[in-house]
Amino acid sequence: MSDTNAETIYDVVIIGGGPAGSTAGIYTARANLSTLILDKGLTTGALGTTSKIANFPGIAGEISGAELLRTIRMQAESFGAKYINDKAIGTDLSANPKLVFGNFGVYSARAVIIATGSLGRSNLIKGEAELLGRGVSYCAVCDAAFFKQAVVAVAGKSDEAVEEALYLSRFASKVYLFSPAPELSAPAELIAELRANPKVELIAGATLREIYGKEHVEGVRFARRGSETEQDLPVKGVFIYLQGGVPITDFLQGQLETSPGGCLIVDREFQTKIPGVFAVGDVLCQHIKQAVIAASDGATAGIAVEKYLRGRSKMGVDWK
C-alpha cells in the first residue's frame, strides 16, 4: 500500500481512479509513460457508488458502477498503470518534480492529473468544525494512535469508511460505524471482515446529528432513519467519511484556480494554469455528469500529458 520512496519519479501521478482518472491512465500507460493512480476507495466516487449503470458504451445490459470501474481499472493495469489505495491529503504542484502527499507516502511525478470527482461535502455536522483536531478527524492513519483503548465513532458507508473503521479497531476499545444508508456500499469481503470484527459495531441507517463536548469530543447524537428520536452515545473520537456534492479539491489548498462553485478551471486540453497539471471529470463540474463524458475527458488529458512530457507540438495518438 505504501510508496514512501519519493525517489521514484513517475511520469504522471493521477489522483482519483474513477472513470476520468482511470481512462487517463489507460492512455498514459499505453503511451509508455510510467503511471501511478492514487485512489482512496473503489466505492468512494460517483461511479463506484452507483448501483446500476446501463448506458456505458460497449457494456450491454446492467452492471454495477463498481464492477464497471473494476473493469476499467484492469484495462489500465494491463497497459502498466499502477494503482495505490491511498488518499491525497496535500500537493506541491510548483515543485520539480511535482509532489503529492498521501496518508501512506509521498509521490513524485513530472505531470499530475486531478480526477477526484465531485462527491465532496459542503455541510458540516453540528459541532464538527468546533471540535476538529480535538477528537474530530478525517484520517484514521494519522490519528488512530491517539485513541488507544477509547470508544470512537466512524461516519460513512463507503469502503473508505469500512477500511478506516477496521484500522481504528487495532487501537480503540470499541468502534461504532454509523452508516447513513441501510446498506454499506463496500465490497462484500470488506463487509464480511467488518462483521467478523468483535470490536466494531455497525449502526446502519443512522445519521449523526451532532458531535458534542466542551474541550474535546465527549459524544455523538444520532437519529435512525425515519425517526426523529435522537440518541446520545459517549465517544472520544469521531472519524468522518461522508459524501456530498461539491468538487473534491480541499487537498490542493488553493494551489489551483477554481470557479466560484469550487470547480477546477482548465483549457481545452484539460491543463490548469500550472504547466503539467491537468484536471478531468466531475471535479470540473461539467455541464452533464456521465461516466462516458468523464472517460472522454480522461482520454483527452492522457494524450495532452504525452504531448506535454514529450514536447510534441500537436495532440495525437500514434500507437495502434
Ligand SMILES: Cc1cc2nc3c(=O)[nH]c(=O)nc-3n(C[C@H](O)[C@H](O)[C@H](O)COP(=O)(O)OP(=O)(O)OC[C@H]3O[C@@H](n4cnc5c(N)ncnc54)[C@H](O)[C@@H]3O)c2cc1C
Ligand atoms: C447516484 C449516481 C448515479 C449515476 N448514474 C450514472 C449512470 O447511470 N450513467 C452515467 O454515465 N453516469 C452516472 N452517474 C455519473 C457518473 O458516475 C459520474 O459522472 C462519473 O463517475 C464521474 O467520474 P469521475 O472519475 O470524474 O469521478 P468519480 O467517479 O467520483 O471518481 C473519483 C475518484 O476519485 C477518488 N478520490 C476522491 N478524492 C480523493 C483523494 N483525495 N485521494 C485519492 N482519491 C480520491 C474517489 O475514491 C473516486 O474513485 C451517476 C452518478 C451518481 C452519483
